[in-house]
Amino acid sequence: MLNAVDISNLTVKYPDVTALDDVSFAIKQGDFLGIIGPNGAGKSTLFDSMLGLNTNYAGTIKFFDEDIKKSKTYHKEIGYVPQKPEFENNFPATVSEVVRMGLRKKSDDKKVDEILQQLWIHELRNRRIGELSGGQLQRVFIAKALVNDPKILILDEPSTGVDQQSIDLFFSILKELNSKQGITIIWSSHDLDAVNKLANHVACLNRTLFFHGKSETFFSDDKLVKQYSEASMQEHMHHH
Amino acid sequence: MSFEILTYAFMHRALIAGTAIAILCSVMGLFLVLRRYSLFGDALAHSSFGGIALGLFAGIYPLWTAYGVSIISALLITKIKEKYNISGDASIAVLLSSGIAVGLVIISFSGGFSLDIFSFLFGSILLVSVDDTVAIVALTGVILMIILLLYRQILYSTFNERQAKVSGVQVDKINYLIIILAGVTVVTAVQLVGVLLISALFVIPNVTAIMYGRGFKQTMFISMTIAVSSVIAGILISYVFDITPAGTIVLFAIGVLAVTMGIKSAGLLSKN
Numbered sequence: 399m400l401n402a403v404d405i406s407n408l409t410v411k412y413p414d415v416t417a418l419d420d421v422s423f424a425i426k427q428g429d430f431l432g433i434i435g436p437n438g439a440g441k442s443t444l445f446d447s448m449l450g451l452n453t454n455y456a457g458t459i460k461f462f463d464e465d466i467k468k469s470k471t472y473h474k475e476i477g478y479v480p481q482k483p484e485f486e487n488n489f490p491a492t493v494s495e496v497v498r499m500g501l502r503k504k505s506d507d508k509k510v511d512e513i514l515q516q517l518w519i520h521e522l523r524n525r526r527i528g529e530l531s532g533g534q535l536q537r538v539f540i541a542k543a544l545v546n547d548p549k550i551l552i553l554d555e556p557s558t559g560v561d562q563q564s565i566d567l568f569f570s571i572l573k574e575l576n577s578k579q580g581i582t583i584i585w586s587s588h589d590l591d592a593v594n595k596l597a598n599h600v601a602c603l604n605r606t607l608f609f610h611g612k613s614e615t616f617f618s619d620d621k622l623v624k625q626y627s628e629a630s631m632q633e634h635m636h637h638h
Numbered sequence: 639m640s641f642e643i644l645t646y647a648f649m650h651r652a653l654i655a656g657t658a659i660a661i662l663c664s665v666m667g668l669f670l671v672l673r674r675y676s677l678f679g680d681a682l683a684h685s686s687f688g689g690i691a692l693g694l695f696a697g698i699y700p701l702w703t704a705y706g707v708s709i710i711s712a713l714l715i716t717k718i719k720e721k722y723n724i725s726g727d728a729s730i731a732v733l734l735s736s737g738i739a740v741g742l743v744i745i746s747f748s749g750g751f752s753l754d755i756f757s758f759l760f761g762s763i764l765l766v767s768v769d770d771t772v773a774i775v776a777l778t779g780v781i782l783m784i785i786l787l788l789y790r791q792i793l794y795s796t797f798n799e800r801q802a803k804v805s806g807v808q809v810d811k812i813n814y815l816i817i818i819l820a821g822v823t824v825v826t827a828v829q830l831v832g833v834l835l836i837s838a839l840f841v842i843p844n845v846t847a848i849m850y851g852r853g854f855k856q857t858m859f860i861s862m863t864i865a866v867s868s869v870i871a872g873i874l875i876s877y878v879f880d881i882t883p884a885g886t887i888v889l890f891a892i893g894v895l896a897v898t899m900g901i902k903s904a905g906l907l908s909k910n
Contacts, residue, residue, distance in 0.1 A: 473805060474806070476804070490851045495855070499793060526852045
């Protein structure tokens with residue numbers, strides 16, 4: 399089967415630090431991959447490279463066998479949900495206007511309505527974006543990412559600063575998207591338990607690829623989990 | 639007050655040209671305000687002053703040289719900002735003073751201030767010719783058409799550049815386009831309120847409209863309504879009381895803003 403994503407020998411060097419060192423892994427269509435790693439492990443750099451925001455890398459990144467440096471259409475396959483939906487707090491746009499921004503086709507009211515309903519934000523569609531709670535905003539941004547029927551959904555640590563009820567809803571939405579609609583999900587997270595519960599594959603990143611494989615393998619290996627936790631902890635203490 | 643003033647041809651031209659400019663400035667201004675480029679219009683207007691002086695000095699129709707200088711300055715400011723990592727407000731200040739400085743030097747070469755310069759500094763909507771009116775309406779139409787065609791891309795890159803880029807919007811090109819369109823808009827609007835009050839037309843109706851509107855289109859519509867009413871009211875009031883139209887237009891718009899702020903403080907508008 400065709401790989402949804404194929405990353406080989408990805409290396410990103412900044413003047414003072416190597417952010418990613420020879421990272422290679424592949425993601426099959428329909429996989430739910432959790433990417434974990436301490437702060438500064440290169441997760442953002444990896445995402446920026448996959449999303450076309452950073453082109454200054456060695457190695458190749460392919461979506462459905464197409465090199466993203468050569469393809470102009472690969473954006474169509476990807477939906478992206480940012481870590482924090484950053485916008486001017488008083489930006490005058492309604493929920494449905496924000497979702498529509500993502501819409502590539504001229505206008506597809508039915509599709510927008512469908513997505514809004516699927517994500518439990520249909521009743522918010524005429525509300526101004528700045529009035530929403532963190533959890534509601536998160537679902538608006540997932541809706542925006544999904545409105546073009548992407549094959550791959552990339553989510554950047556989106557569960558921070560959101561209440562528990564919204565987090566649970568968010569997880570169930572992800573699960574449904576992956577299992578019922580077959581959307582490949584790449585999700586960067588700090589929450590090991592959540593990754594354990596949701597993702598069927600894990601990539602553990604700390605500038606190099608520390609582990610990539612089935613979640614069961616990772617989470618049943620206490621040594622691996624411990625090593626990861628220690629790396630995280632060291633990084634955590636380093637940051638404070 | 640009689641309705642006689644509405645029968646004068648110059649008044650018709652002023653109202654038509656004024657309405658077109660009001661619509662154009664409020665639409666462009668909304669994007670500029672949301673991109674935190676509120677003073678950009680002001681900087682371009684001041685640099686176009688240099689262009690106007692150049693035109694008058696060289697005997698070329700001053701608006702043409704103003705268009706050239708304004709667009710070149712707009713591109714220059716963007717390049718300088720990127721290349722030398724100068725902050726937005728500082729680069730605007732540089733552009734703003736360079737335009738006036740160049741203008742002043744050229745004017746002193748040509749033997750001092752003329753009436754023409756004053757009409758560009760303070761606006762001269764009542765003197766606008768048939769040709770000018772046609773040109774203003776046509777330019778407004780073209781710019782609005784471009785914005786309409788690229789509406790989603792422009793809105794998306796104004797909302798969040800990063801996400802727009804990921805969705806395949808060519809954000810860099812859109813940014814340059816916005817800047818060029820702003821340059822053209824500014825010079826077109828100079829005839830209405832003059833170099834000194836341009837940013838008022840860009841900013842005030844939009845700041846007001848953002849307090850009322852829920853969605854983007856609604857906000858744009860409210861802003862247009864405020865801008866057009868300010869221009870029409872300003873032109874008519876100024877004629878009746880024989881005062882400057884530019885100042886009256888801007889004061890009217892400021893009045894609408896003040897009333898809106900009052901309503902908002904009284905808690906009659908939603909929290910955003």
